[in-house]
Amino acid sequence: MPGDVSRKWRPPLMLVLGGSLVAVLVMPMAGLVMVEMLAPVIGRWRAVLVVAVGAFFATLILGWLLWRLILAPVRALAARAEDVRAGGPATRLDRYGTPEIGELGQVVLDMARVLQAREMAVRSYADHVSHELKTPLSAIRGAAELLSAEETLSDDARRLVVTISDAEARAERLLAAARQIAAARDPAHHGTTTLAGIAPHLSSTIASLHIEIEGDNVLLPLDGDGLSIVLTHLIENAATAGATSMRISAIPGDDSPALVVGDNGPGISPGNRDRVFDPFFTTRRDEGGTGMGLAIVQTLLLAHGARIALEPTPEGTTFRIQF
Numbered sequence: 001m002p003g004d005v006s007r008k009w010r011p012p013l014m015l016v017l018g019g020s021l022v023a024v025l026v027m028p029m030a031g032l033v034m035v036e037m038l039a040p041v042i043g044r045w046r047a048v049l050v051v052a053v054g055a056f057f058a059t060l061i062l063g064w065l066l067w068r069l070i071l072a073p074v075r076a077l078a079a080r081a082e083d084v085r086a087g088g089p090a091t092r093l094d095r096y097g098t099p100e101i102g103e104l105g106q107v108v109l110d111m112a113r114v115l116q117a118r119e120m121a122v123r124s125y126a127d128h129v130s131h132e133l134k135t136p137l138s139a140i141r142g143a144a145e146l147l148s149a150e151e152t153l154s155d156d157a158r159r160l161v162v163t164i165s166d167a168e169a170r171a172e173r174l175l176a177a178a179r180q181i182a183a184a185r186d187p188a189h190h191g192t193t194t195l196a197g198i199a200p201h202l203s204s205t206i207a208s209l210h211i212e213i214e215g216d217n218v219l220l221p222l223d224g225d226g227l228s229i230v231l232t233h234l235i236e237n238a239a240t241a242g243a244t245s246m247r248i249s250a251i252p253g254d255d256s257p258a259l260v261v262g263d264n265g266p267g268i269s270p271g272n273r274d275r276v277f278d279p280f281f282t283t284r285r286d287e288g289g290t291g292m293g294l295a296i297v298q299t300l301l302l303a304h305g306a307r308i309a310l311e312p313t314p315e316g317t318t319f320r321i322q323f
Helices: 013-042 044-085 099-148 155-184 195-203 224-241 293-303
Strands: 210-214 245-251 258-263 307-311 317-322
Touching: 013 044, 013 099, 044 099, 099 155, 155 293, 195 210, 195 224, 195 245, 224 245, 224 258, 224 293, 224 317, 293 307
Parallel strands: 210 245
Antiparallel strands: 245 258, 258 317, 307 317
16 A cells, blocks of 8 residues: 555454454353363352453453454544545545555545545636636627727627627626636635624625525534625525525534525426536526526535535425535
8 A cells, every 4th residue: 555554564354353253252151161160269259250350351452452453443534534525635544453444544545635636627627717718708808899889880780799798798707607616616614604694794695685584693514705605696596586585594403504595586497496506507598697606506515515405395495505
């Protein structure tokens, strides 16, 4: 194995498990034999006590070996996997137990490193494409503005210029959305916040949308900036669809609080419910929609161990975010 996992001799897992099973089978019989051998010398009750004390210490030693060789390495691997999921580096493992667990640890670290490299490649590619396309799009926008100022253009030519300007503006929005979804893959919003902490920002997002907040003191495992991004997209989608009010409810939980976001808009048609999180899917393409809002929300939440789902409701639209 590479140097990500410390190299020390440890017995194989089969030997550890086989030895444990043998010890469990042999110790009772050995105890009976020892009692029969010691009883004539020190008496039966003393012999039973001596054997019981010996069995107790033998069990402690066996338990320590199992903890040292299996339980502790598995816990260390789980903790390292959690650190990687939180955005940390796939660093060296000092506890690896048996060779089989060591191989598993190496595979997990290799997998984490590959996934991190892929995420970096996606973000780098999105940033590079966005940067490279700025120049030609700026040139197209400038040319369209110059042409629109030309007084000798025919009506057909002016309509063509408007089409070019609209297409350029849509390309700009798509590039901005691509940058946002690439940024959402980065698990950078670790922390906690409450709805009370971001309520002023939410209320000022869309003035015409009445927002009601419940459970504003429930602690949510996402920092204020990340939660603001998620809820802002949902608020803007609801307002664009025609909703006039929205309820945001935080539901406490021991380890996994939830957030329920519902509006009184027209809802989502049954044929589109399975596609709402697909990138670039939108029913408002003619109005400038990019179809990236919910994809950005889902990507950001997945990067922080949460998930979002569309809840069945008789009217309006309701999303449930489970942390």
